[in-house]
Amino acid sequence: MDPKLYKQALLNELYEPYKNCTMCPLGSLGRKNVVFGEGDPDAGLMFIGEGPGRDEDLQGRPFVGRSGQLLTRTLASHQVKRENVFISNIVKCRPPDNRTPTELESTTCKKLLLEKQIKIIRPKVICTLGSTALVHLTGKEFKITKARGKIIEQNGMIIIPTYHPAYILRNASEITTFSNDIKFALEQAQLLQKK
């Protein structure tokens, strides 16, 4: 069977029981959709953000608001379509007022969904977007300014952290750094030929 079809079927099966999840407090704090994630189920590169914002909650899709558009544009600048990577978040439900997810919320969601998504997709590289995604994925207190653009190997995962695109929207001078980090992650995932 085609690995894409097989993995997509496994992802659908994983998502199904959690479409109205109330396993952590975010399930009863006004979220509209459980934003599972989207993209190529057999992707070499997986992006992990913090959690859905307003637009993502309304549309049920990850990174579709202003931050997401910046991510999509940056990928396009390296000739990569967002459909060719997989995009998700640490927590799948929007925290009220976009607050940072709590330890309980992220641990619960990581165990129930994110870790299983990673096992199914088996990406070559995971690119975490922002400090929260990096710290919650690894369980370690990394400083994003030091860790970004470097390879972190943990539990068989290759993680390349970069800034959150929302930070780049506020700090335009960091766009080149962000774009270069993404290029490096694409190269490591063999989605881009090294020049």
Ligand code: URA
């Ligand atoms: N910010 C995130 O961390 N994730 C999204 O899906 C959108 C914005």
